[in-house]
Amino acid sequence: MRLVLIGWGAIGSEIARLLAARRSAVQIVAVAVRDAGRDLPFPLITAPTELPAHTPDLVVEVAGRAAVLPWGQAALAAGADFAPASTSAFAEDGALEALLHLARAHNRQILIPPGALGGMDALSAAARLPLAQVTHDITKPALAWAGTEAETLCDLASLTAPHCFFEGPAREAGRRFPQNANVAMITALAGVGPEATIIRMIADPAATGNRHRIVANGDFGRMEITLDNLALPHNPKSSALTALSLVRLIENRATPLVI
Structure with a gap:
């Protein structure tokens, strides 16, 4: 499965580490960052217009509230499913409805991860x-x-x-x-x-x-x-369960057994 990560902070880097450690059937084909000069072992993109060239199956946002709408719109229009970690964006009137309109038009899904929650x-x-x-x-x-x-x-x-x-x-x-x-x-x-x-x-x-x-x-x-x-050991502001729940979501899109 072709995955694009939007953001490379504590959560994004932990997702990549866990996917690699677990040898998941997932290929990270690009990572969206603000600074294209960063030294990462993946192709880097800085604008939503660059997303379609990487033909993702799934786009996962871990960059913060402001990234949800522009990257979500680009992901859905490119034919990818979209999983936003920063669900706070949907506290604003019309934000979720705008993405749902695109999801219906392109026959894609918006996947809401449980984040730091369970059940x-x-x-x-x-x-x-x-x-x-x-x-x-x-x-x-x-x-x-x-x-x-x-x-x-x-x-x-x-x-x-x-x-x-x-x-x-x-x-x-x-x-x-x-x-x-x-x-x-x-x-x-x-x-x-x-x-x-x-x-x-x-x-x-x-x-x-x-x-x-x-x-x-x-x-x-x-x-x-x-x-x-x-919290994550290297970032006390981020819940470990948030990263784990996103890894579970990603793997559930790439494996024959879904729990």
């Missing part, structure tokens, strides 16, 4: 029947919220117990807290949508890592999913 297959399956409620709690060490709007909503340094400083729809969470918008939008797209999915953001002075707790109720029954994620 999205179960949540998506449950949504085939009516869902009454989906909530997603995002808990981080108090000072990990420094540099975000949380600083204006509570005194992070003085907290002595877990404090929920935001509760609202996933779309609003994605706009106001872009660092956490990817997971908010993934949960929303898998379940009841960005307006009905409730996101709660919690600062916990005793927490040592990031925790996601998703609870869904509906005609299927009830589910509760909790994940305590570790």
Whole structure:
């Protein structure tokens, strides 16, 4: 399978390392970067117009929110499926609809990876029947919220117990807290949508890592999913599970057994 990676940061390089280590049936035919002078063992491209020449089967975006629309449009128009890691882009009105229009026109697919989350297959399956409620709690060490709007909503340094400083729809969470918008939008797209999915953001002075707790109720029954994620060893801002989930997605497009 011919793969193009959009971005070569911590996640992109980890994807390439894992694919090589696992001897996956995948060929990275190009990597999109800002600087074409970088020394990488793959052909480099810097603009979406260069994408069709590499005839990709799958294009995976790991470059950030601003890359989703231009590279997604180029990928779908070139006849490739498109997997965006920066699902925060879909917090903006019309963004997903624009890509879906192209996907239908070219008979391609937009693949939403679970990223740092788990159980999205179960949540998506449950949504085939009516869902009454989906909530997603995002808990981080108090000072990990420094540099975000949380600083204006509570005194992070003085907290002595877990404090929920935001509760609202996933779309609003994605706009106001872009660092956490990817997971908010993934949960929303898998379940009841960005307006009905409730996101709660919690600062916990005793927490040592990031925790996601998703609870869904509906005609299927009830589910509760909790994940305590570790970061990539070489980048504390990136979840190891995000890279692993993308490797799984890529391999599932290239192997005869899909789980």
